[in-house]
Amino acid sequence: MANDDKYPVESDRRRFVKGVVGGSVLSGVLATGAVTVSSATNPTGGGGGIMNYFGANRTLGPAPRGLPQIPMEINDDGELLGVWPEPESETLADGSEYVRSAAEIGGVEYTTEWYQYCGLQTFDGVVPDADGEDALFRYDAGGYDWMDDVSQGEAMLTEHFEDYDEFDTAIGDPGQGKPATGTWRSQNVPPEQTVPILVIKTDQIDLDEMDERTRNWIEASCPEDDDGGRYIAYVNKCTHFCCVPGYRNLGGAPDFGADNKIYCNCHNSVYEPFNPVEDQFVSLPRAGDN
Numbered sequence: 233m234a235n236d237d238k239y240p241v242e243s244d245r246r247r248f249v250k251g252v253v254g255g256s257v258l259s260g261v262l263a264t265g266a267v268t269v270s271s272a273t274n275p276t277g278g279g280g281g282i283m284n285y286f287g288a289n290r291t292l293g294p295a296p297r298g299l300p301q302i303p304m305e306i307n308d309d310g311e312l313l314g315v316w317p318e319p320e321s322e323t324l325a326d327g328s329e330y331v332r333s334a335a336e337i338g339g340v341e342y343t344t345e346w347y348q349y350c351g352l353q354t355f356d357g358v359v360p361d362a363d364g365e366d367a368l369f370r371y372d373a374g375g376y377d378w379m380d381d382v383s384q385g386e387a388m389l390t391e392h393f394e395d396y397d398e399f400d401t402a403i404g405d406p407g408q409g410k411p412a413t414g415t416w417r418s419q420n421v422p423p424e425q426t427v428p429i430l431v432i433k434t435d436q437i438d439l440d441e442m443d444e445r446t447r448n449w450i451e452a453s454c455p456e457d458d459d460g461g462r463y464i465a466y467v468n469k470c471t472h473f474c475c476v477p478g479y480r481n482l483g484g485a486p487d488f489g490a491d492n493k494i495y496c497n498c499h500n501s502v503y504e505p506f507n508p509v510e511d512q513f514v515s516l517p518r519a520g521d522n
């Protein structure tokens with residue numbers, strides 16, 4: 233697994249592609265609570281520095297923060313996809329330029345820099361202008377028995393989740409929702425650069441319990457289906473040492489109160505799947521920015 237702390241040098245694969253969200257040119261300034269981050273005062277240049285993001289709340293274990301959430305959309309064909317804003321070139325105060333994918337979603341500045349951890353920043357499919365990568369969520373080899381009915385690489389469809397309210401697994405309580413594991417932006421990259429994702433359709437997200445900012449974000453980033461179920465998606469890579477956690481499919485979960493939670497059995501970190509929180513981490517500077 234790649235785990236370098238450097239952004240890759242420019243490669244031939246990095247080209248401008250159309251994103252899902254129209255080209256929103258953002259200010260590069262994010263104010264949230266007591267923290268204000270500005271690219272003008274960021275000593276590490278474009279893409280580096282303190283980063284606010286929404287993620288699954290870490291409730292137990294050594295993981296330093298939550299799994300980054302992937303804002304979702306459903307297209308006209310009923311396919312599930314992750315938002316990847318159209319890349320834009322930005323000029324920094326020192327005259328250098330860098331390419332960034334960012335958009336405002338539900339009042340929150342979303343940027344694909346949220347995924348600069350665990351070496352993901354070195355993956356060809358995660359650079360803002362990666363060539364040939366679509367935004368669709370695609371099934372992987374199968375984290376759940378029900379996925380025997382779909383094919384690896386097939387796009388995730390809403391029709392596959394219609395039984396979400398009666399879905400059950402050997403671990404946890406029934407009625408929690410229906411999960412799937414998959415990949416994102418990993419169609420044209422080496423296997424070791426695959427981005428694992430977890431998608432859950434559920435009715436367990438309680439908007440009434442959230443503050444207004446979080447509620448607005450969830451309503452905008454977790455699409456609601458016609459039957460009232462809502463989809464939520466995460467990068468399924470533990471923020472501790474980058475293992476792939478499991479949601480109700482790893483046997484040790486009950487020992488750590490994680491029957492209905494996302495559980496990483498490498499060192500027993502637990503994440504709450506239905507109550508995302510705003511968190512921070514220090515993202516890495518982009519090569520050539522300094």
Ligand code: FES
Binds near residue numbers: 500
């Ligand atoms: S708890 Fe250590 S890698 Fe997940």
